[in-house]
Amino acid sequence: MAEAKLAERPVAAAGAEVLTVNDLQAWYGESHILHGINFNVRAGEVVTLLGRNGAGKTTTLKSIMGVIGKRSGSIRFDNKEIIRATSDRIARLGIAFCPEERGIFSSLDVRENLLLPPVVRPGGLPLDQIFTLFPNLKERLTSQGTKLSGGEQQMLAIARILRTGARFLMLDEPTEGLAPVIIQQIGHTIARLKSQGFTILLVEQNFRFASTVADRYYIVEHGKVIDGFANSELSANMDKLHTYLGV
């Protein structure tokens, strides 16, 4: 009950709830990773899951995407229960995922990588807008996908899910291992996407980066959401945050 209240407390954006996660549990084989995750995301928000390594942030995203074999609880997206749905169906409902390892295909060139995810509904970004956001990609279209630099691969991984018409994006540590100037570019991109009405669920270790883009935060620890607050409450929560993240 306390956790349910927690999920409702921080209200930043005025949009309707698009994602509601209740008592989400998930397993990798025999190991129980998520022990009851509760949170929500409203339309047009950027929500960030923070937490230490191994806390269960990535597993939460993967569970929402339906790629974790064993999961229970409730995940409602656009008022549809998706806890039992297969990942291809979840994608077709309008959720797009950018995985931590980026998932650029080496047997595909950049253009093929970019055009790979099928359009699931109208309203995706046209290619020329994508190239405005990521001009580097335009010059590398015929390169093998994995020949790109780490930063370019990250941009490609984000770019390809913008075409599909999915309005709910899940980005798993998009800044990991990247140079500051590229992190800045990704920050601008996220801000721009938000202004275009995309809803973004972000997983980050880099709190400094997250604080430049997020509306709200949830803290994940040992497979549970243990706290949450809005960006406006950030300074008041700084001490707690340091304890949670151990920074």
Added chain:
Amino acid sequence: MQALYAQLLVGLINGSFYALLSLGLAVIFGMLNIINFAHGALYMMGAFVAYFLLNLGGINYWWALIIAPVVVGIFGMILERTMLQWLAGLDHLYGLLLTFGIALIVQGVFQNYFGSSGLPYSIPDQLKGGVNLGFMFLPIYRGWVVVFSLVVCLATWFLIEKTQLGAYLRAATENPTLVRAFGINVPRMITLTYGLGVGLAALAGVLSAPINQVRPLMGADLIIVVFAVVVIGGMGSIMGSIITGFALGVIEGLTKYFYPEASNTVVFVLMVVVLLVKPTGLTGRAA
């Protein structure tokens, strides 16, 4: 000299079958991670479907070229849905054993009803006869088999390497989980891929019917060589399996001319050499 050209032609014909079969094996291995030992039996089924169509339904060779791959492809897709799909994620050995068992059963059933001798299947009228090329006499049907196989192989290569569907296939070979998370029904794609690979085998069976007759064990004899071809070429590559298929057919043919005693073993000698020097095959990626 005549004899050399004749052997070269035989080599090209055999190479056509090697290429069509090893291409299907490569596609199936890429997507399903299964070493499809049933491939020879399905090739044989293709020839038998053509035989049945002609003798029971009066349906000619040209229709058989289309119908047999579809029928056998559907049979293959049923196999995949009911049996092979449960082996996903297991060691290669399980798929190999299961498909080997399927091959034995299918061949056993056909042998039970048709014995071991060959059933005749005549060359379609339009492809009868031959042309004198000056340096050799070319039976039209044999020329047709080489050209048609080459076209089918290249079309398959184009489908996989140059189209959006092929991009899905290549991507799903690398990371099926992510491709599915983009909204593509990967299990259905896997089934269709198996159908495609098996259909290519059946097509080779139809092509071979007028040349080699229709026999229950026609695939069992061929598949051993084809697996050697696949090992030499490497499992991962589409173009690699096409080129290796044709090249090894030709090498076999040349051996038949220059040193006939070795013609049945030359492919296996090459296989041993390749395995010693480059275990992933000439064009293959590490498994």
